[in-house]
Amino acid sequence: MRAYHHDGDNTADQRLPHEYTPFSPVTPEELGRLGVLYWRIEKRDDWLEQINAVAQERSYRNRDVIKVSKEAMGDVYESKLKTFYEEHLHEDEEIRYILDGSGYFDVRDEQDRWIRIALTTGDLLVLPAGIYHRFTLDSNNYIEAMRLFKDEPKWTPINRPADSNPFRLSYLQSVRTTV
Numbered sequence: 001m002r003a004y005h006h007d008g009d010n011t012a013d014q015r016l017p018h019e020y021t022p023f024s025p026v027t028p029e030e031l032g033r034l035g036v037l038y039w040r041i042e043k044r045d046d047w048l049e050q051i052n053a054v055a056q057e058r059s060y061r062n063r064d065v066i067k068v069s070k071e072a073m074g075d076v077y078e079s080k081l082k083t084f085y086e087e088h089l090h091e092d093e094e095i096r097y098i099l100d101g102s103g104y105f106d107v108r109d110e111q112d113r114w115i116r117i118a119l120t121t122g123d124l125l126v127l128p129a130g131i132y133h134r135f136t137l138d139s140n141n142y143i144e145a146m147r148l149f150k151d152e153p154k155w156t157p158i159n160r161p162a163d164s165n166p167f168r169l170s171y172l173q174s175v176r177t178t179v
């Protein structure tokens, strides 16, 4: 995982790294203050046991696997990518363990700037309910991820603006009390 401030350029290809100049890294602790959690679980023999331990600890009872690529998604590929890259929130945590490939999750910080989180195989990321975010493939155009859920999957992204959504309000409250 590599997290840094995004350059804010929305005109160039979203799949490019978009590193702010000068490069401005963001630590896991800073992500933690936004409610974003991160674990590194190497894809060695015991990776599934480690995922199961996190899932048990955090009550993630359901899971599935998604492959994002032209080959895997066919006709819906472009429209799915567009949906993933619209700024949105969810009323539940978004939990992704990267099984293969790579991609970028962008999250908003306290000043509403984008932080780009570059994920590769072995990264486990949890975005809290109510955080504004988006996802894009990088120039490798391929990611395979395990999606974990507390209960039944709540797929529906709620696009910004969603400032009076109760999950947004409670997210903001939780971030303020951690600062």
Ligand SMILES: CSCCC(=O)/C(O)=C/O
Residues within 6 Å of the ligand: 066, 068, 084, 094, 096, 103, 133, 134, 135, 143, 145
């Ligand atoms: C790497 S999983 C694809 C992106 C996704 O599932 C999502 O919900 C983005 O916000």
Ligand SMILES: [Fe+2]
Residues within 6 Å of the ligand: 088, 089, 090, 094, 133, 157
């Ligand atoms: Fe999402």
